[in-house]
Amino acid sequence: MTLSLPRPRALLLDFGGVVFLTTKNPAGPSEATNRLAAILARAGHEVNREALSASISAGHTALKHWKHASSRRRHPKELSHREIVMDFLTSDLPDAHRHTLATEARRVLHDINSVMSHHTVRTGIFDLLAVAREHDIPVVIVSNAHSGDNHRRLLRAHGLDHLITAQIYSDEVGIRKPNPEMIELGAAAAGVDPHECWYVGDTMDRDVVTGRRAGVGAVFLTTSQHTANPPFAVADAPDAIVAEPADLVPLFAEALTRTVTPPAVPSSQSDNDGKRERPVLFLDHGGVISTSHSDDTLLTPFMSQVAQLLSRAGRAVSVDEVRHLLTSARAAHKDWKAQRRWEFDATGQPLREITAREFWVDLFGGPLSDQERALLRTEAVALMAAYGRAKSRRTQRPGIHDLVAACHSAQVPVVVVSNTVSGVAVRAECAAIGIDQFIAAYVCSDEVGVRKPDARILEHAVAVVNADPATSWFVGDKPENDAVVARSVGVANRVVMRGGATPDHLLEEALNSGLATHIVDSPRGVLDAMTILGRPDVPAIHV
Incomplete structure (x- = not known):
């Protein structure tokens, strides 16, 4: 293989599919059920093991779809441990069971991840890390994970942790690949810029895309069960795909003996997607564009429509009542904007715009019945568009x-x-x-x-x-x-x-x-x- 590659100053590695090859543990679902059942039993809950197992299985399937969908986003965030446990793994269980397991969410995910798969160190990883150490090249793990704790445990158990400069896991930093901030953080932890890094992963939709978005010097894939089957078409391509990390060792060693100036901008991206900045x-x-003035001939028909909507709840609502509610809502909205502006000026937090639901349900509908407020909520977006045309x-x-x-x-x-x-x-x-x-x-x-x-x-x-x-x-x-x-x-x-x-x-x-x-x-x-x-x-x- 002949490639013209920049000399790396840091090596960033994915975890699963690169450092370790993962295979499903046939006994994993049963062992995971046992772990969670033990936590529930200790809290005094009667456990329906069949329902618990079914909920865990459904949760894992839903998580898989969520991960694929997240890979299409530019800057995806990671779910919290509690969200994964409450909203995915235990959604079908009684609330008492869900909350019990959520209080131990970090431990629950560690236990599940430790039994669901077997992990085998990939061929050539020790050699690759040895070359990095010989040349004083920092190595950073950059991995999506729902239990960084478990990944750290595996690195220690296989004697790899002392060869790693830093470990970055999505559950610990709150973002996930293909968010380029994952690699930017990895590069910063190594004390270099992203374009001075080589990045090695095993997926097209997460690893290659992340590397290109972050502008790394080179992106490689080591083949795994995920490499050839991305969940959707991916435009970016790696610099090379190799069977094992061992195949990267000679490329890595050779690149460390020469200097090739890396491109300032990754080949598939530019800050403006290749378009020249221009005056606007x-x-x-x-x-x-226009000036405005109040006009009751526009506002009265609109208020009549609001009155008709509210009257569906079984109480006759007059235009005068709507007018009074709208006057109060406008005054409250003015105060709301002033408070948001004060917070923005004082703290720099985003100067948020009010939503249609907040205006119509909370400010306008505050004194109304639950049913009337529910009707306002169902029509809030349409009401706001009509109000925007009618208010002046x-x-x-x-x-x-x-x-x-x-x-x-x-x-x-x-x-x-x-x-x-x-x-x-x-x-x-x-x-x-x-x-x-x-x-x-x-x-x-x-x-x-x-x-x-x-x-x-x-x-x-x-x-x-x-x-x-x-x-x-x-x-x-x-x-x-x-x-x-x-x-x-x-x-x-x-x-x-x-x-x-x-x-x-x-x-x-x-x-x-x-x-x-x-x-x-x-x-x-x-x-x-x-x-x-x-x-x-x-x-x-x-x-």
Whole structure:
């Protein structure tokens, strides 16, 4: 085998399929049942062994499907020990039994994992680790596991633990492969960067994908029962597939005698999926695309629909009662937002957006009966979309069509970034005024889960269109939200617009402090600024 491989400064190894070959223990299910039955009996529970065994078996089958589904995610998290025991292994058992076993969840999983499979050290592992030690190459175990304790026990029992620099198990760190953070943590524990590592696994969907996402120098597979049968098609490929770890020893030893500069970015991935960063126009919705004012001719029919919904519970509900509940819910929502903002400013925790269920069931429906609240819960998402359209009448800002059409013509993407209770309503409003065709994407707080000025919402928008913040523009009407979030993400051109929710003197303060870079009277002013400035970092846009 002839390969051009970078010289590794660390060796990262999966556990099962690489260090050990696992085979099912025919007596494992019975022994696992005995272990759990003993814990239940000690707590004074009468044990139905057949039901216990069936529940454990069903749980293992469900866990297998969950693992496969998790392998499709970009940054999967690991289940806790209690979740595995309570929600998978004992779901069919009485609550008292479930809670008893959950109190011993760590021990339960150790006991089950120790009896379900036999473990045999794979051919060549000792030789591979000996070469690593000879060349002072740290070795780190990076493994998905529901009992890292059991893996550590096996390494000790076979005399391998003293050859390992660090051991990283998903149940202990809370994430699982193909989350690239697993390998990033392994590399950090070895004191190197991921691109300086070789990674060896046995699965396509977890190990190869993890290695490529993390940007390791080389990825190898040692064949096991899992290698040839991934649960779904995998686009990434390993550098080589070998039968045993022994086949890696000469490759490893040879690579340690030379230097090949590793690629800075893994071949199958790049930070922007191969797309060049570009200038983008980010627009707030309310106050920029349109202005709004209350209009009872819209809100009254909506409240009538809510009254009809609640009346299904058998009590006649009037529009006036709905109006009172809605007024209270709005006031409570205002307080809710203020509290979340205080927590964000004080602690940096995510500035969360309220959910449709929280607004309609908890804030609006607080005084109502259980049945009425249940009806609200079933319709909460649809109610929020309808409320988003009915709570005010919107008027298109002059020049908005010209601005977005000019950007579209100049191939400058336009992304709407809005704090809103309903992204559905935002899209509908843009469609109603005829600009939806020019919008590249909508990033709405109710859908992303966080609000401006939390940087996460704009970071998401930047990723959607591969934006270059240094040449992009953000236009809003609230400096404390729009200009702040734009500056936090590095957007160079931060425009605040008169005529929205913020008094002019506060807009001037934002400009004078450097928080904002421009003040304009309308979307036409944005278009003029983007054209007249004429700097090389500003897109030239002409109507």
